[in-house]
Amino acid sequence: MIFVFDGIDGCGKSTHAKHAFDYVVSRGYDAVLLKEPTTESPAGIALKEALESGKRPSPEEELRLFIEDRKWDVENRIIPALQKGEIVVLDRYYYSTVAYQGARGMDAEKIMEMNSFAPKPDIGFILDIDPEIAMERIKRRKNADYFEELEYLKKVREIFLSMKGLPEVVIIDSSGDKRDVEVQIKGFIDRVL
Ligand code: TYD
Numbered sequence: 001m002i003f004v005f006d007g008i009d010g011c012g013k014s015t016h017a018k019h020a021f022d023y024v025v026s027r028g029y030d031a032v033l034l035k036e037p038t039t040e041s042p043a044g045i046a047l048k049e050a051l052e053s054g055k056r057p058s059p060e061e062e063l064r065l066f067i068e069d070r071k072w073d074v075e076n077r078i079i080p081a082l083q084k085g086e087i088v089v090l091d092r093y094y095y096s097t098v099a100y101q102g103a104r105g106m107d108a109e110k111i112m113e114m115n116s117f118a119p120k121p122d123i124g125f126i127l128d129i130d131p132e133i134a135m136e137r138i139k140r141r142k143n144a145d146y147f148e149e150l151e152y153l154k155k156v157r158e159i160f161l162s163m164k165g166l167p168e169v170v171i172i173d174s175s176g177d178k179r180d181v182e183v184q185i186k187g188f189i190d191r192v193l
Helices: 013-026 042-053 059-083 094-102 108-114 131-137 146-165 178-192
Strands: 002-006 031-035 087-091 123-128 169-173
Touching (some): 042 059, 059 087, 059 094, 059 108
Parallel strands (some): 002 123, 031 087
């Protein structure tokens, strides 16, 4: 089983991914908590370095790197965990590639198709929040222009919200109380388990 937590930076996905992981473990399941981009594959390392330096590759090159990193993750961590019968909880997955690289002008449908090698989640939680609130929550990235980043995140959010028609996707308002969000997430997880 795969549960994914995704959304714009500052939406709280990492917190809720960790809570969901702790919850399934507390219910007696074997589970693993994974994060993308990875810090292990050559592509993942290249991406982290690019993000930290503030020098982003071209949209095409960036898309290629995220897909290559995901192929590594699927082959080396996700499939082996599923084969061991573990529940995989993911902090970001291909919804991020569709939204973030889509917002850089790449075709969202094509990006989805390019990810068809990746096992489909049982639930893809997309935590939704106003980008201005999200940006207040997180420290601004070094070298980033506030308005440029805000405009970019608005586009990313729009693409995330356009995924509401996907059968496995659940969009959750993440602007309110953290515990309310957690209760909602547990409800969905309970139903699937
Ligand atoms: P992440 O490591 O989640 O950020 P943080 O440093 O806040 O923990 O992700 C790093 C950035 O990579 C984030 O801005 C989203 C972006 N990203 C993409 O553009 N495409 C993708 O496919 C993924 C997985 C992430």
